[in-house]
Amino acid sequence: MRCLVIEDFSPLRESIGERLSEEGYVVDSTGTGDEGLWFARNHEYDAVVLDIMLPRMSGLEILGKLRETQDRTPVLLISARDTVDQRVEGLDAGADDYLIKPFALDELSARVRALTRRQYNQGSTLIRIADLCIDTSQRSVSRAGEEIPLTPREYSLLNYLAHRAGQPVSRKDIWEHVYEDQEGGTSNSVDVYIAHLRRKLNAGGREDLISTRRGYGYLISHGA
């Protein structure tokens, strides 16, 4: 999953970015509104964490410009503005959630997870595909009750495919949403990580839940 963090206070921005990275998100971050808007318009994100009081262009302005172009990327507003009117203003401007500073990073990451679940119509923190179970709150994967240890990158890849279960996902999408370094990488890297993932998930002769769409990408589903 890929996240954008727009927050001008660098210590906070860095901490949020670090936490989301540790949870497997690919994180882009910036301290200015105009740069943040550029990022949001030119990349696909699964969630945006957006501060309201930014220099030169406020978070609400950025949100307004995104929504004007029908951009439905989930946005979590973070702000010290805590009155009811201000919260209502933020939500009515198109935000999907509103978090008041100071906040616990645990709560912020839980809210980002909730936004991404909603983005992919996942109603629960548990994603089940056949006998595969992914607990997104614990970042754990099991199959037929047996836990399968995955590296952070493997988990991110599986998590992304699972959120789009039943839909073919292009290599390009996988690359943009799972890989941090978009420059210098190739789609072969995706193929390599898919192979690693398959090996771990299918160990013991289990059904292969990941199917290949030649020339396009991959799909995860029961009876793939």
Added chain:
Amino acid sequence: MIRHPSIRLRLIVGTTLLVTLILGAGCFLIYQRMKAIRLADLDDRLLDQVGLLSKSTELIPRRVIHKWRETTPGSGSPVITGLFQFWEWPSGTITRSPDLGEADIPYFHGKALPGSETRDVVLSDGRPARATSLRYLPRGSGMLNEYRRHHGEDSIRLEDHPIVVIAAIPTGPLLDELAGIRILLAALTALAAVATCGSIAVISRWSLAPIDHLTAELTRRSGKTPAPLAEIPSDLPGELTGLAGAFNRNLEQLEGARLREKRFASSAAHELRTPIAGIQAILEQALHRPRSAEDLVRRIGKVLHLANRTSDTLSSLIRLSRVRNGFERPSSVTFMPLDAVRDITEGVRSSSASSHVVEWIITGDVRPITTDEGLFRILVGNVVENAFRHSPEGGVIVVGVDHAETGFLLAITNGRGNFQPSDAGRVFLPFERGSLTPSDLPGAGLGLPLAREISRLLGGSLELDLSAPETLTFRIQLSAEIRY
């Protein structure tokens, strides 16, 4: 005491009462006058009548005769008609006029001869009348007593034979007419009262309706943010346009102040809560996973730095609040301002480890000043720090010191860097920073606002001068001596 008395009600009740009283009193006086005139006319007629009747009475040797009985039309004597009645004394003979018939006029007479008295009476047949009574002595011929003496009778004296004549005129029609006039005048007064009441109600409602519109407009706009000023209705009475205009102006100022306060509160929340959020996030991350000692030291260092910054922001905010709200009590100490300025400038330069070059321009004989030295140092310190922080690295900062008749003058000049002329209006507003100021630059935007408030508290001023194209200058002016 009635709360919020209605102007309209006061106008209606007061004016109606006043008009009713005045008109009522006038009608009453007119009525009384009319009645008096009619009655006077009546009385004159009655007096003439009794006068004529009295002259037609003669005492003859053995009785009184009334010559009116012998008056016929065309005889040249006045024909006397009407209601009248004679009482003859001592005989007690009563003579009635033919028109009186069997009715009686109530008997009364005046006190002295000759004397008339007029009264309202009720005839024996129940009719109301006005009657004049005259007591007089009959005429007597000179031959009267000679005749009586000739016939062996005693002489008689006229004084022994007084006669009372009462003439009356029925006043029924007059009273009916007067009653009609009374009713008419009363109706007129009532109509005038109703018309007054109604016209005031209508006119006042019509005149004051624009106030209702203005009120509704103001109520409607109170729910909008931002909201333009309520338009003064063109049909608002002229007497109220001044008040409405003043109200609008005050409202604009109040709303401007309220917006500034709201903005101040939002900015304060942001400037305090964001560093705290940063501190919390750093500490949470430090504990989230096993970290190396070096990593932990780095994180703790960041937290300490943020804590110091937040503490400085809080101190400035509290000081600003105290100065603004009059809780800061300056002291009076005499000291050399030039020494303080040098001390502060050198301190800021060394603590910021900047590469700025400081040039000094000292003119005039800089003398000691008497003011609060602590506040003076904060004032100068904030302006000097601002120059070091926001001017280009390696640039020149010119510190100009002068002591004129107006007092102590300090001018800090530096390169504009990211400063935009459009920022000039905001530079002294709390939490406002230059539009191109990097967001991670230290400072919460309180230094210059606090400096200005302190300068005013010390009886001076702090202004920004942008007259030179490439530089900006902050000028501090303080009186030589302020005693508190």
